[in-house]
Amino acid sequence: MLSTLTLNDQLALALGLAGLLFLLINLLLLKRNPPKHIPEPAKEAVENLLHVSSEQGKRLVVGLGQNLTNASFDLSGASGLSLQRALLKRSLFNDHPLQSFSGDGVLACLSRMAVHGAYRGALASELFDGSLSQLSGTSHMAYTASLANYIPDTSNAGLLLAGQMSPVILLALDQADRHSLPAISAIASLSGQAAGFFGSSVNLMGEDVFNAEGKLAQRKASLASLSAQDWLRITISIGLLLGAILKMGGVLP
Amino acid sequence: MKRPLPLIVGVLSGLVVLAAMFFVPQGGSILATVLNWMIIVAGVALLVAIASLVLTHLRFIANGKKGFLLSLVLVISFLATLVFGLLRGVDDPVFLKWVGAVIRPIETALLGLVALVMMSAALKIFRERGWSALTVSFGVSAIIFLILGLGFLQNLNFPALNGVITFVEGLPMIGARGLLIGIGIGLLMMAFRVLFGMEGSGND
Amino acid sequence: MSPSELLTLIIGIALTVMVFSYILGDRLFFGIATHLLIGVSAGFLALVVIQKIILPYLIMPLTYETGTGFFLALVPLALSILLVLMLFRRGTQVGSIPLAFLGGALAALAIIGVTRGTLAPQILSTVGRFAPEQLMHETEPQWSAILEALTILLGVIAVLFVFHHQGQSKAGDVVKPVFLEGIGSIGQIFIGITFGALFVGLFSSALIALINSLSEIIDFITLWF
Numbered sequence: 001m002l003s004t005l006t007l008n009d010q011l012a013l014a015l016g017l018a019g020l021l022f023l024l025i026n027l028l029l030l031k032r033n034p035p036k037h038i039p040e041p042a043k044e045a046v047e048n049l050l051h052v053s054s055e056q057g058k059r060l061v062v063g064l065g066q067n068l069t070n071a072s073f074d075l076s077g078a079s080g081l082s083l084q085r086a087l088l089k090r091s092l093f094n095d096h097p098l099q100s101f102s103g104d105g106v107l108a109c110l111s112r113m114a115v116h117g118a119y120r121g122a123l124a125s126e127l128f129d130g131s132l133s134q135l136s137g138t139s140h141m142a143y144t145a146s147l148a149n150y151i152p153d154t155s156n157a158g159l160l161l162a163g164q165m166s167p168v169i170l171l172a173l174d175q176a177d178r179h180s181l182p183a184i185s186a187i188a189s190l191s192g193q194a195a196g197f198f199g200s201s202v203n204l205m206g207e208d209v210f211n212a213e214g215k216l217a218q219r220k221a222s223l224a225s226l227s228a229q230d231w232l233r234i235t236i237s238i239g240l241l242l243g244a245i246l247k248m249g250g251v252l253p
Numbered sequence: 254m255k256r257p258l259p260l261i262v263g264v265l266s267g268l269v270v271l272a273a274m275f276f277v278p279q280g281g282s283i284l285a286t287v288l289n290w291m292i293i294v295a296g297v298a299l300l301v302a303i304a305s306l307v308l309t310h311l312r313f314i315a316n317g318k319k320g321f322l323l324s325l326v327l328v329i330s331f332l333a334t335l336v337f338g339l340l341r342g343v344d345d346p347v348f349l350k351w352v353g354a355v356i357r358p359i360e361t362a363l364l365g366l367v368a369l370v371m372m373s374a375a376l377k378i379f380r381e382r383g384w385s386a387l388t389v390s391f392g393v394s395a396i397i398f399l400i401l402g403l404g405f406l407q408n409l410n411f412p413a414l415n416g417v418i419t420f421v422e423g424l425p426m427i428g429a430r431g432l433l434i435g436i437g438i439g440l441l442m443m444a445f446r447v448l449f450g451m452e453g454s455g456n457d
Numbered sequence: 458m459s460p461s462e463l464l465t466l467i468i469g470i471a472l473t474v475m476v477f478s479y480i481l482g483d484r485l486f487f488g489i490a491t492h493l494l495i496g497v498s499a500g501f502l503a504l505v506v507i508q509k510i511i512l513p514y515l516i517m518p519l520t521y522e523t524g525t526g527f528f529l530a531l532v533p534l535a536l537s538i539l540l541v542l543m544l545f546r547r548g549t550q551v552g553s554i555p556l557a558f559l560g561g562a563l564a565a566l567a568i569i570g571v572t573r574g575t576l577a578p579q580i581l582s583t584v585g586r587f588a589p590e591q592l593m594h595e596t597e598p599q600w601s602a603i604l605e606a607l608t609i610l611l612g613v614i615a616v617l618f619v620f621h622h623q624g625q626s627k628a629g630d631v632v633k634p635v636f637l638e639g640i641g642s643i644g645q646i647f648i649g650i651t652f653g654a655l656f657v658g659l660f661s662s663a664l665i666a667l668i669n670s671l672s673e674i675i676d677f678i679t680l681w682f
Contacts, residue, residue, distance in 0.1 A: 008581060012572035019441045019572075036631045038624040068563070069295035075447065075567035076440050078560075082452060105299025109543060110556055112305070116549040128546065131309045135302035137495045138502040141360045145491035149323070152484060167659050168363065174370040178482070188440075190432055194655035197391065198374035200381040205648060206432045206620050207439030221451035225442035226622040232438050233621070236580065237614045243584035244610055250589055259557035267561030274569050289514060290533045291562050294555050296510035297537040301544055303499050308544070323488045327496040334500025343504045350465070352501050358469035358670070359494040362476035365667030369480065371660050390646040394653025402657055420605060427609050428651030430579050431616020431644065437575040440567055447564035 007253060018235055022228035030220055035227045042212050045184050045202040046083075049158040050090055052182065058157035059096030060087060061150065063172065064111055065163020065188070066103025066143040076188035080162030081110055082213040082222070083186070084133075087160070088118040092127070096155050101136035103143030107163070108135040140166040147172040152179050159183040159201075162212065167195035174199060186212050260450040267448040307331055330355075397421060470677045473670050583613050615644035 005013065026035075053060045062084050068077030084100050091098045100115070102108040111133035119128040136146035148171045151159060159176045161169060165187045176183040177199045185196030186204040196203040204212060211226055213219075246252045270287055273280030310324035318324070334352065341348040375395065382388050400406065406418060446452040458466070475490035515537060518530035536555035542548030586606035592599055618640040624631040633641070 008577045009573060011577040011580060012569075015576050016441070016568055016572045019438075020445055023442060023445050035622075036624055036626060037622045038631050038633050069291075069298070069559070073291065073295075073563055073566050075444055075563045076436070078447075078563070079440075079443065102302070105302040106295050106556070106559055108302035108305070109298045109540065109552060110560075112543065112549065113553055113556060120550075128549070130305060130546070130549075131312070134309060135306045135499075137498065138299070138303070139360075139498045141363050142491070142495045142498045145359075145363060146495055148479075149484070149488050149491055167655075168367055170367055170370055170374070171363065174374065188436065190429060190436075190651075191655055191659065193432070194652040195659070197382075197652050197656075198371065198378060200377075206435035206616075208620055209436065210439030210443050211622070221446050225446060229438050229442055230621055230623050232441070233435075233617050236434060236438070236576070237617055240580060240583055240610060240614060243580065244587040244606070247584050247587040248589060248592065252584065259553040262554055263557035263561035263564075265561065266558045267565040270562045270565035271568065274565070286529060287562055290536065291559060292510060293515050293533040294536050294540065294559055296506040297515075297540050298555075298559075299506055300503060300511070301540050303503050304544055306499065320488070323492045326489050326492040327499075330493045330496030331500040331503075334497045335503060338501065338504040343501075343508045352497060354465040354468055355472065355493060355497045356501075358472045358673070359476055359490050361666045362473040362670045363491075364663050365670040366476060366479055368660060368663035368667040371656070371663060375656065375660075386642050386645040387649045387652075390649025391653045391656070392649075394650040395656050396653075398654045398657040399660075402661060416601065420601070423605065423609075424612075424647070425651040425654035427612035428616055428644075428647035428649075430583060430609070431613045431619075431647060432651065433575055434579050434613065435617060435620050437571045437579070440571050441576070444564040444567040444571065447560055448568070 015232075015236075019228065019232050022231040022235075023225055026224035026227040026231070027220065029227070030224050035223060037223070037226055040208070040211070042184060042186070042202055042204050042208065045182075046087070046160070046212065049160065049182055049184065050087065053091060053096075053098075053157040054094055056157055057095040059094075059153075059155050060091060060098045061147075061156050061159050062087065062098060062100040063143075063147050063159065063161040063163070063165070063169070064100055064102045064104075064107050065161075065165045066107075066137070066140050067164040068104045068107045068110075070104045070138075074164060076210075077104060077107060077164035078110065079164070079186070079188050079210050080160075081107075081114060083160070083162045084111060085114050085118065086213050088115060089121075092118055092122050092124065096157075097132055099150075100133045101143070101147055101150070102133070102163075103135070103137050103140065103146075103165075105135065105138075108133065140168055144168045144171050148175045151175040151181060156181060160186075161196070161201075162186040162209070164188045165192045165195075167191045170195040170198055173201050176201070184212075264448065264450060303331075394425070398425075466673075466677060470674055473674060477670075579613075583609055586610070612644075612647045615640050616647050617644070619644040619648065 029035075049060055052058070062080065064080040064084065065077050067074055084098070088098050100111050102111050112130060115133045116125075116128050119125050136150075137143035144166070147169075150156075151172060152175065158181050159172065161172065161184070166189070169185075169187065169192060173183055173185065173196065183199070183201035184204070185201045186209045187193050187196050188209050193203065193205050193209070207229060211222075213222060243252060266287065269283065273284035273287065307328060310327050313324040314321045314328065337351070338348055379388055379392070401418065401422065406414060443452070472490050472493070475486040478486040515533055518526065519534065522530050536558060539551045540555045543552035586602075586609055591602050592606065618637050621633060621637050621641070624633050
């Protein structure tokens with residue numbers, strides 16, 4: 001079977017298996033030996049947002065992005081959901097609970113489910129309000145425009161963008177800037193990360209986009225995957241160096 | 254509803270897709286069926302989300318919530334498009350022309366706004382983010398690529414300069430490749446967490 | 458210019474001006490234009506989904522399929538009904554089944570997609586620069602190709618180590634190992650270069666859109682004067 005696979009597919013299979021193995025090993029290691037993770041500035045920024053939100057009795061606005069199933073099936077579009085869940089648990093009984101906006105149907109439903117689950121978990125199902133997680137636009141422009149409209153509301157404390165977004169999201173960040181709202185962007189696309197670099201938002205780049213929740217909520221699976229990511233990164237780096245040598249030597253096709 | 258059922262459904266659907274993709278061509282028809290279901294469910298989810306959006310705005314209008322005028326604009330434009338489209342068909346040129354007449358200028362103007370926002374944001378970048386390896390290389394790179402974008406240097410036709418330009422033009426790919434591999438690593442771990450029910454769900 | 462063309466032009470200009478009122482800090486006209494966009498695009502997409510997905514793939518198979526095909530067509534119908542129940546407060550929970558189905562399948566597609574479509578090709582492409590035929594021309598080393606290949610290899614590794622989570626204890630704090638800090642700083646330079654180039658790309662397309670919008674307004678004004 002393996003021989004029929006191309007080199008690309010063989011490498012893909014090896015990486016997938018290595019990733020899974022590293023995750024499982026780190027889950028086991030976690031029980032004996034808690035990992036020493038470097039403090040993340042984004043964690044502090046999110047904690048600050050939460051603090052401002054609960055202190056001023058104002059709302060935290062979360063933009064979950066606009067592509068999970070819209071243009072293609074892309075799981076990175078769901079990267080904001082775990083962060084939403086982590087933040088929700090801390091803002092359920094605020095005057096203004098966390099408000100999330102999605103630009104994708106499935107994402108909107110998943111986010112609604114997360115809000116419902118959070119209230120149910122806190123034995124307060126009767127407080128659940130579907131409008132706390134809304135679809136806000138069905139195209140990236142409509143989604144961004146909707147966010148830009150909502151941000152100036154005086155009851156907002158801060159903006160958190162987490163998910164798959166186009167660089168046009170810069171408009172929402174600019175709107176937050178104009179109204180002196182602190183903002184954090186954790187955008188999964190490269191062009192979106194470049195856009196998040198503008199303005200004064202705390203901008204997460206690369207794989208950190210997927211890690212904000214891990215350091216915030218300290219869930220076992222998330223912590224184990226942070227360590228597994230380190231292992232995989234080291235493996236890939238060694239693989240790149242070895243691969244270059246083998247390629248020069250004509251061993252690799 | 255108990256928690257294990259969604260977990261089992263999620264893990265099963267994921268494993269079936271993985272197996273079907275691995276054992277091509279035998280798994281091809283299974284994969285096609287599952288993808289077909291995914292497209293349908295995603296479509297229905299979109300309709301549910303749109304219905305929820307419209308219902309929310311109808312509630313805003315009914316309650317006279319601040320900004321209900323905008324909700325009115327949204328609901329009327331939604332219903333007008335839906336009725337017009339149902340009467341004429343979604344492929345009707347007249348329908349498409351009128352939808353385009355509304356969407357195109359707004360989207361183009363929004364993109365134009367981005368240009369204006371970028372100009373002011375680029376000027377503020379050093380004040381906001383300070384001087385670091387990241388900001389300095391960003392500034393230098395932006396200036397160089399703006400100059401290269403004009404095409405003036407390429408037209409000088411100096412072979413040595415062209416070599417340098419080709420090398421410089423390849424530099425952004427290095428950062429992009431590193432970031433893409435990093436994003437890939439993060440996404441892979443997230444996918445495993447979702448697949449094996451470790452990511453948690455709304456029903457936690 | 459026909460009356461219908463004139464009308465679409467006037468609508469376009471009015472909407473453009475309303476969007477640009479954002480610069481002045483206006484919320485009402487910008488809000489009207491953007492809510493119009495949200496409403497029309499949602500209506501249009503709902504129609505597309507109904508006519509291009511729901512009718513041909515969900516409803517029609519129920520009318521012509523028999524045997525196994527019919528039962529297979531019932532599965533997405535059942536999942537869809539559970540999703541629709543989410544619209545009601547009490548039905549929110551049942552939506553977790555179709556969403557779990559989607560989540561699991563999406564995760565599997567992501568695993569295949571990211572390993573096969575991102576990680577492996579990027580690694581192979583980086584390593585591919587070291588092919589002997591690219592680095593040597595007959596017996597002469599191609600120094601520019603060697604320099605390029607090395608820059609790419611070391612640059613990619615440096616960017617990878619900008620992100621590292623496990624640290625070492627130092628005076629009660631967990632800090633990044635010094636050598637990784639150094640590599641990461643080099644990586645940041647490459648990230649800055651990439652963002653700079655992306656900025657120029659995005660700025661160029663946004664500028665074209667801006668020029669397009671402004672020229673339409675100018676054309677409209679010159680039409681009357």
